Amino acid sequence: MSVQDFALAAEVAARRRWSATAALLALVVLLLVLSLGIGPVRLSPLAVIEALFGGGSDVAQVIVREIRLPRTILAFAIGGILGLSGAALQGLLRNPLASPSLFGAPQSAAFGAVLVIALGLADVRSYALPVVAIIAAFGSVFALLAIAGRNAGLLILILAGLAISSFAGAATALVMNLSANPFVVLEIAFWLLGSLEDRSFQHVALALPFIIAGAVILLSQASAFRALTLGEEAAQSLGVDVGRLRLLVIAGVALGVGGAVAVSGTIGFIGLVAPHLMRPLIGHDPARLLVPSALTGSALLLAADIAVRIIPSTSDIKVGVLTSIIGVPFFLYLIMRERRALGGGVA
Amino acid sequence: MTLLSATALNASLGSRQVLHDVSLSLEARHLVALVGPNGAGKTTLLRALAGLIPSDGEIRIGGDALATLALRERAKRFAYLPQGHMVHWPLPARDIVALGRYPHGATDPARLSPKDIEAVLRAMQAVDVTEFGDRRVTELSGGERSRVALARVLAVEAPVILADEPTASLDPRHQIDVMQKLRNVADTGVLVIVVTHDLGLAARFADHVLVLSEGRLAAQGAPDEALSEAVLASVFRVSAYRAEFQREAVIVPWADV
Structure with missing residues (x-):
């Protein structure tokens, strides 16, 4: 085999990956347009595009740019960061079953938000809620690092994450348990289901900087995930500072997922399913899975958020419920299909 | 000329001190066998030499103190093959070998410079894995996978190779093949340190043997000195059948049952 053959083989593989990513991107754009068109007033894709760029009727402009655009941006960004976080954690832990919820950040963010609702400090549309949720997500990550230490192994991280997510879940349950007002409990319960309804540009402005910061951190570590394919020791011998990588990934996931959960409630299984x-x-x-997984996450959440608006039902279906209902069986199917391939190399 | 030296090396795992006052001095072009009973600290010594775990004492590599070298620079000087040839994702063998160029800044196997591609091809040719470059490592047999792992280490083109039990779980033919390949690499001017439990392979292929016992160097030197009757009895609690076959040393450990 010559240098030319080698380069050619790499190029063929790269071209296949690029076409897959391009197709994915086209799908996401299509879903973005559909998402902007669907609601009580249905708009054709052309009308959506016209309204988006300042044409069409005033009503269409208000509907598209002020009512549906924030929701669509959030579905795109939150789905994306969930998919990206899932791929990054699976890369870090070399385990295809890893997901953002593994480290307890979403559960802790949810707890922070629930606490605010229960104490009556804010309703689900105010600023205090996301702020506290992000702080709680950060708190959980700091706790995780404090327990795990600077150079903790994978097992300690997973166990600490499990303990923290269980604790956050229990704390959330306790808050609901002690809450005297049944309406508040109902509100919390619905919030926990996860939804993108009635979100404004305020929500976008609050979540987006954190989601972007998290995404930048995770994407910057792409090649280190590739080196980790050989295990932590070998990766370190190749020049990867594994301890630092671990901290960066956890920080990136906490920032991104904390910001996301804060405005949407808990939306599960996108981070788990997208890389698969x-x-x-x-x-x-x-390393190559990061961007496609983010796009897939965006596509999944956009599609789910479109679906909850078209499925006829007496009360609103929450998007978080839908992603779980569809996500779990699909994930089981994937595990069964990949069982042999996974059994070969992934312990 | 000394390439790698350690002076008064001490290392601990948790609260347990694993290495006690290890001093050694090793030369380029040598195949060094690191032997010792289970738990003697062989892997720990290998990791300490590569700077993968903290240790007290001074390690010098090619005239520089290891402590002064950045992670990336260490990675260029030591190619480290951990036990078990672990690969967590089913990547094509070629991409695994290409990871050997990671310390040189080639972090993406799809965008290697011609120089990096040449190094990868050289490494793959040296251990005969060129023909299954496209196959996923998880679909290869144990012997093939160990050669891919070896190629990845060779692709670093480091002056020192540290291999932790590269022959474990291989059949006799593959064990001999792997040792012969490492021998060939050493002959090109590389210092190769191999952890092994096979005293016969050590005696046959090594220039220099380090015998580690309870974290201390019990003996070192040419195979026949370091693996003397007295050392085998005190460190391994075995005697040995010794012979010469086709002008090479044969040692078969023996214990009465």
Whole structure:
């Protein structure tokens, strides 16, 4: 095999990955337009695009740019950061079952938000809620690092994450348990289900900086995930500072997912499923899976958020419920399909 | 000329001190066998030499103190093969070998410079894995996978190779193949340190043997000195059948049952 052959083989593989990513991008754009068009007033894709760029009727402009755009941006960004976080954690832990909820950040963010609602400090549309949720997500990560220490192994991290997420879940349950006002309990329960309804640009402005910061941190570590394919020791011998990488990934996930959960409630399984959907198309290289997984996460959440608006039902279906209902069986199917491949190399 | 030296090396795992006052001095072009009973600290010594775990005492590599070298620079000087040839994702063998260029800044196997591609191809040719470059490592047999792992280490083109039990779980033919490949690499001017439990392979292929016992160097030197009757009895609690076959040393450990 010559240098030319080698380079050619790499290029063929790269071209296949690029076409898959481009197709994914087209799908996301399509879903963005559909998402802006669907609601009580249905708008055609052309009308949506016209309104988006300042044409069409005033009513259409208000509907698209002020009512539906924030919701659509949030679905895109939150789905994206969930997919990206899932891929990053799976890369860090070399475990295809890893997901953001593993480290307890979403659960802790949810607890922070629930506490605010229960204490009557704010309703679900005010600023205090996301702020406290983000602080709680940060708190959980700091607790995780304090327990795990600077150079903790994977097992300690997972156990500490499990303990923290269980604790956050128990604390959330306690708050609901002690809450005297049944309406507040109902509000909390619905909030926990996860939804993107009635979100404004205020929510976007609050969540987006954290989501972007988290995404930048995670994407910057892409090649280190590839080196980790050989295990922590070998990766370190190749020049990867594994301890630092671990901290960065946890910080990135906390920032992104904390910001996301704060405005949407808990939306599950996107982080878990997105990388799996991409592996047959992109391959198993954890560095290459990051961007496609983020796009898949965006597509999944956009599609789910469109679906909850079209499915006829007497009361609103929450998008978080839908992602779980569809996500879990699909994930089980993926595990069964990949069982043999996974059993080969992933302990 | 000394390439790698350690002076008064002490290392601990948790609260347990694993290495006690290890001093050694090793030369380029040598294949060094690191032997010792289970738990003697062989892997810890290998990791300490590569700077993968903290240790007291001074390690010098090619004239520089290891402590003064950045992670990336260490990575260029030591190629480290951990036990078990672990690969967590089913990547093509070629991408795994290409990870050997990571210390040189080539972090993406799809965008290697011609120089990096040449190094990868050289490494793959040296251990005969070129033909299954496209196959996923998880689909290879144990022997093939160990050669891919070896190629990844060779692709670093580091002056020192540290291999932790590269022959474990291989059949006799593959064990001999792997040792012969490492021998060939050493002959090109590299210092190769191999942890092994196979005293026969150590005696046959090594220039220099380090015998580690309870974290201390019990003996070191040419195979026949370091693996003397007295050392085998005190460190391994075995005697040995010794012979010469095709002008190479044969040692078969023996214990009465």
